[in-house]
Amino acid sequence: MKTKKYMIALAIFGGALFTAQASNLINLDGQTTTEIKRHNFKVPPNG
Structure with missing residues (x-):
């Protein structure tokens, strides 16, 4: 038990770490342009 x-806490x-990293990669500020x-x-x- x-x-x-511990496994649930680790998951x-x-x-949370994955979500933070994904939001940094997406770059919501719009500083990058797609051209x-x-x-x-x-x-x-x-x-």
């Missing part, structure tokens, strides 16, 4: 309580703690960068490709003269 004691081991079960809750791990879930497509297009490069000019050189077309070879033969084709």
Whole structure:
């Protein structure tokens, strides 16, 4: 029974850490923009 309580506590703690890390990765401040960068490709003269 004691081991079960420790496992539940560990699962809750791990879930909290995962949630904190995921929110840092998502970056809710909107500082990053999603844009497509297009490069000019050189077309070879033969084709």
